[in-house]
Amino acid sequence: MNKYDYLDIIDEKSAMLDGLADYIWDNPELNFREYKSSAALIKALRDEGFEVETGIDGMETAFSGSYGSGRPVIGILGEFDALAGLNQEAGALTQKGDGTPGHGCGHNLLGVGSLAAAMAVKKYLESHPGAGTVIYYGCPAEEGGSAKAFMARDGVFDGLDAALTWHPANQLSAQNSRNLANCKVLFKFDGIASHAALTPQLGRSALDAVELMNVGANYLREHVKSDVRFHYAVTDPGGAAPGVVQAHAEVLYLIRAPKVETVMDVYRRICNIAKGAALMTETTESHVFLKAVSSMMPNQVLVKALQDSLEELPVPQPSEEDLAYYRELTRTSMMGLTDADPENPLFITAKPLESLTQRFGSTDVADVSRVCPTAQITGGNYAKGTPGHTWLRTAQGKTDYAHSSTRYVGKALARTAVRLMEEPELLAAAQAEYRESIGPDGFVSPIPADVKPSAD
Ligand SMILES: [Zn+2]
Numbered sequence: 001m002n003k004y005d006y007l008d009i010i011d012e013k014s015a016m017l018d019g020l021a022d023y024i025w026d027n028p029e030l031n032f033r034e035y036k037s038s039a040a041l042i043k044a045l046r047d048e049g050f051e052v053e054t055g056i057d058g059m060e061t062a063f064s065g066s067y068g069s070g071r072p073v074i075g076i077l078g079e080f081d082a083l084a085g086l087n088q089e090a091g092a093l094t095q096k097g098d099g100t101p102g103h104g105c106g107h108n109l110l111g112v113g114s115l116a117a118a119m120a121v122k123k124y125l126e127s128h129p130g131a132g133t134v135i136y137y138g139c140p141a142e143e144g145g146s147a148k149a150f151m152a153r154d155g156v157f158d159g160l161d162a163a164l165t166w167h168p169a170n171q172l173s174a175q176n177s178r179n180l181a182n183c184k185v186l187f188k189f190d191g192i193a194s195h196a197a198l199t200p201q202l203g204r205s206a207l208d209a210v211e212l213m214n215v216g217a218n219y220l221r222e223h224v225k226s227d228v229r230f231h232y233a234v235t236d237p238g239g240a241a242p243g244v245v246q247a248h249a250e251v252l253y254l255i256r257a258p259k260v261e262t263v264m265d266v267y268r269r270i271c272n273i274a275k276g277a278a279l280m281t282e283t284t285e286s287h288v289f290l291k292a293v294s295s296m297m298p299n300q301v302l303v304k305a306l307q308d309s310l311e312e313l314p315v316p317q318p319s320e321e322d323l324a325y326y327r328e329l330t331r332t333s334m335m336g337l338t339d340a341d342p343e344n345p346l347f348i349t350a351k352p353l354e355s356l357t358q359r360f361g362s363t364d365v366a367d368v369s370r371v372c373p374t375a376q377i378t379g380g381n382y383a384k385g386t387p388g389h390t391w392l393r394t395a396q397g398k399t400d401y402a403h404s405s406t407r408y409v410g411k412a413l414a415r416t417a418v419r420l421m422e423e424p425e426l427l428a429a430a431q432a433e434y435r436e437s438i439g440p441d442g443f444v445s446p447i448p449a450d451v452k453p454s455a456d
Pocket of ligand 1: 106
């Protein structure tokens with residue numbers, strides 16, 4: 001029994017929740033094509049008595065489930081998309097994937113842990129009618145598609161008093177870091193095809209333009225702040241024959257910086273470099289702005305409240321069988337990775353809260369954090385040292401401990417959401433901090449109004 005009896009529903013429904021996480025693991029789907037995963041989560045929300053809305057913000061696999069009435073309105077964010085190439089046998093000790101998609105970021109757990117939280121808050125609201133509203137948001141395409149950033153731009157989260165979420169990880173704590181804003185842009189060059197040896201003078205190479213653009217961009221690195229990052233992938237080299245002058249080529253750029261204004265300025269300069277490459281090669285250039293995210297603004301009041309919940313609720317212990325697996329996996333495939341420890345392979349207890357830091361990844365939760373007070377937990381679901389976006393995460397995604405640690409995070413999220421309903425001064429402090437942080441202009445989306453969500 002929990003001290004807060006509304007949390008008990010999470011363990012009472014453990015078979016359903018664990019089964020759902022396994023079903024999503026078994027059916028890994030890429031961004032904006034999460035048809036089975038979203039359908040399974042939608043069915044669970046309906047079965048549990050939530051009022052469900054599907055296809056929100058024009059995205060087939062985005063949905064919400066709400067329950068309750070009145071304020072505060074607390075949003076709980078769930079994700080469920082997989083990653084290309086990271087399929088794996090559950091419980092594998094060495095890499096055995098077949099190159100198809102897999103849950104190497106743990107979103108099979110993420111969507112279900114958040115659902116568990118929403119269910120427990122609903123349970124609380126059943127005996128406290130009018131105490132508030134909980135809304136579960138099924139957010140597609142976190143990997144590469146940044147659906148939440150579009151949803152935030154389009155007003156989906158307007159009206160929320162606060163939002164909570166989590167992400168599977170190796171270490172349990174409230175997450176207290178800023179991330180980098182970013183934008184993703186596809187540059188396309190068109191030239192003139194020709195025989196590269198017989199009539200080279202007639203050819204205008206789009207591939208040359210891509211190469212010269214990348215050279216120019218690499219020189220730009222000398223003249224940006226040290227915390228700016230940009231990377232590219234040649235997504236279409238134009239062909240595989242060196243005897244042909246390539247008439248079309250494409251390169252994808254991902255630009256990151258702590259401030260979205262810096263991202264947009266570097267983007268502008270890279271556009272000029274692309275124009276220069278086109279001029280040098282007598283090709284034509286065009287580009288498509290695909291997506292952007294803001295930088296995360298973790299609400300310190302909510303971060304502290306999440307940490308309090310983690311420190312208050314008892315953390316589940318792994319079974320001997322699971323411990324043996326994590327030890328063996330660490331010995332076999334993870335020695336030398338940071339923190340990897342074959343004797344004590346899990347952190348288990350919550351790490352003390354760290355002060356606010358800058359991290360160098362990006363997340364679309366950031367755009368929600370600019371609409372309302374937002375904070376998240378990192379769950380201790382994987383062995384110490386397990387890197388994100390690898391087969392090692394996929395392999396650990398169906399253990400009993402993955403399930404019990406996911407349900408545990410659901411309880412901590414629910415406990416925090418209920419505190420926001422029970423303690424108006426806590427919510428007021430979070431909202432005062434939000435207003436102060438966001439400033440007088442409010443949230444300005446980095447995604448232009450005419451850009452639509454798209455799969456990579
Ligand atoms: Zn992720």
